[in-house]
Amino acid sequence: MQNRRQIAGFSIVDLKDHNIWALFVDPDFEKKGIGKKLHDIMLDWYFTQTKEIVWLGTSPNTRAELFYRKSNWKEIGMHGKNEIKFEMTFENWINNKTI
Numbered sequence: 568m569q570n571r572r573q574i575a576g577f578s579i580v581d582l583k584d585h586n587i588w589a590l591f592v593d594p595d596f597e598k599k600g601i602g603k604k605l606h607d608i609m610l611d612w613y614f615t616q617t618k619e620i621v622w623l624g625t626s627p628n629t630r631a632e633l634f635y636r637k638s639n640w641k642e643i644g645m646h647g648k649n650e651i652k653f654e655m656t657f658e659n660w661i662n663n664k665t666i
Contacts (some may be wrong), residue, residue, distance in 0.1 A: 575601050578609045582616055587623035606638060610660055618657040624650035639663040 576592035590609065592602045613621055624646040625631040635653050636642075639660075646652035 576605050578605050580609055580613050580621065582613070585617070585619045585621050587621060590623075602634065603638070606634075607664075610655065614657050614660055620654050620656050622646075622652060622654040624652050627651050 574593065575596040576590075578590040579588040580586070581588050587609070590602065590606060592605070610621070622643075623635070623640070625635060627649070632651060640653035640655050641659070642651055643654050644652050
């Protein structure tokens with residue numbers, strides 16, 4: 568049996584523009600809590616670098632939209648080509664981590 572390392576997911580956050588550029592999990596690893604863990608590590612890191620509001624855009628009526636709503640992101644309008652714009656404040660992140 569080979570011991571192979573495989574990338575299960577990745578995220579990219581932009582400190583200059585204060586946005587989440589990517590958060591993806593390989594479909595073979597979905598529903599294992601990896602996306603939630605990656606999300607939490609990403610936001611913990613982001614808020615140690617800055618206390619600025621972070622935002623992201625995602626398509627409506629997708630699993631991603633549901634994921635961000637369940638993760639307490641707040642919808643603030645639309646962005647780009649028909650994407651929902653969400654944001655997370657430092658205060659909201661800290662307050663929801665204790666729940």
